[in-house]
Structures are given as C-alpha cells and as structure tokens.
Amino acid sequence: MGQERIEIKLSKRKAVLTFLGAIAFVVAGIWMIALADNQHRFPPPLLNVTGYSAIILFGAVGLYIFYKMFDSKPGLIIDKDGIHDNSNASSAQLIKWEQIKGLKIEQVMSTKFILIDIHDPEDFMEKIGGLKKKLMKGNYKMYGTPISIISNSLNGDTDYLFKIISERMIAEHNKRDGVMATTQQQNV
Incomplete structure (x- = not known):
C-alpha cells in the first residue's frame, strides 16, 4: 500500500x-x-x-x-489499525480491519453509501452508547450491518472512498492473516 x-x-x-x-x-x-x-x-x-x-x-x-x-478532525482516517470514522452522527469511531468482513455500496434514491459488514455486529454495538447506538441499530435492522459511511459530509464521492477503503482492507487482511475480505461494487 x-x-x-x-x-x-x-x-x-x-x-x-x-x-x-x-x-x-x-x-x-x-x-x-x-x-x-x-x-x-x-x-x-x-x-x-x-x-x-x-x-x-x-x-x-x-x-x-x-x-x-468547526470540527478540525478529519472525517475519515484510513490507516494500519482500520477506519477511524468521524463523518456523521452515527459514526463508529474506530473500525478495526480484523472486525471487517466486507464492503458494499448501496443506494437509496440519489444517495449512495458504503456499508461495512463486520464479524459480530451485536458485540460491536454493545460497546457504543446513547443516540449513536440507536442509529446503529436502525442501520443494522435495515441493512444487516450497523456501520455505514456516507460521503455527504466528506471531501470525495462514494466511489472514490469505496476504492481506497477496499484496496486498503484487502491489503491489510492479506498482510495480517491471509483472509480474503469481500467487496461488492454494485451498479446502482
């Protein structure tokens, strides 16, 4: 990488x-x-x-x-640990690479977003509190995962973010344990 x-x-x-x-x-x-x-x-x-x-x-x-x-922190950081998400009210904070099973793009009306499939969604949500947890539970009920990244608040579009996240995820998974993660670029 x-x-x-x-x-x-x-x-x-x-x-x-x-x-x-x-x-x-x-x-x-x-x-x-x-x-x-x-x-x-x-x-x-x-x-x-x-x-x-x-x-x-x-x-x-x-x-x-x-x-x-007025938030000076980056909206998204992609590094060796995982994805640090600060992009919206339901941001997951740190999503470690080893927690991630795969990615896919979904679209509702004109809004495209990235869904991040994780190994144990229930356990992940247990560590979150308050309104953020309720938003994540809603995501989980609708899409099968509590974590989504929407580019509406970020510099960059959904396709660009999907590309850089998926490339890094595959590289990190291959480097750490040889497990191949999945990505699904859907034509929407």
Whole structure:
C-alpha cells in the first residue's frame, strides 16, 4: 500500500449547504405554525404537528452540522489499525480491519453509501452508547450491518472512498492473516 495513513477531510462547503437547508426547514416549520389558524385548507393540528416536528428535527440537524463546521478532525482516517470514522452522527469511531468482513455500496434514491459488514455486529454495538447506538441499530435492522459511511459530509464521492477503503482492507487482511475480505461494487 502506497500511503500508510490517508485522511479525508470533512467538507466545509457541504456542511454549510446542509446547515442552510436545515435553517430553511426550521423557518418553514415556524411558518406552518404561524399559518395554522389563519387558513382553511389543512387542519390546524396537522400543520402544528408538522411545523413542530420540522423545527425539532431540522433544528437538531442544524445544531449538529453547525458543530461539525468547526470540527478540525478529519472525517475519515484510513490507516494500519482500520477506519477511524468521524463523518456523521452515527459514526463508529474506530473500525478495526480484523472486525471487517466486507464492503458494499448501496443506494437509496440519489444517495449512495458504503456499508461495512463486520464479524459480530451485536458485540460491536454493545460497546457504543446513547443516540449513536440507536442509529446503529436502525442501520443494522435495515441493512444487516450497523456501520455505514456516507460521503455527504466528506471531501470525495462514494466511489472514490469505496476504492481506497477496499484496496486498503484487502491489503491489510492479506498482510495480517491471509483472509480474503469481500467487496461488492454494485451498479446502482
């Protein structure tokens, strides 16, 4: 492997755009609540619930993105130990090479992401706490693995990240114990 340590930085441009989108949804939520009693097209309780939900959900997203805009740590580090993930709210932190069985790319609507299959997902999630654990359990139920990497917050697209992670994973697995890991580049 050419590089011992590869760092992928968080994309400040993507963070700013996401933050502005979150603000727009919070403003839309406020507008719905203000409009609820002064219109006759939609039931006021529906507009209130939708408005408050938008404020809470996108307000939380906006606060998290605002925090990440000032995060100086790399979003992803790929080194001899494994993948150090700091890219999103459900980031797994360190995923050791020996824990990884394989990788694959999935797509939901227009968003592509990398799923990292690991040997013992339940054990992996037991070491995580709080909201991160709940997000990982949701991932596990939907995709069969708790770990996903989305390039939305990173400098680089999904295909590029898949290529560098899979090359390093195969090299590290071959170097350590000769076990061949699997990768699946899916045409999506």
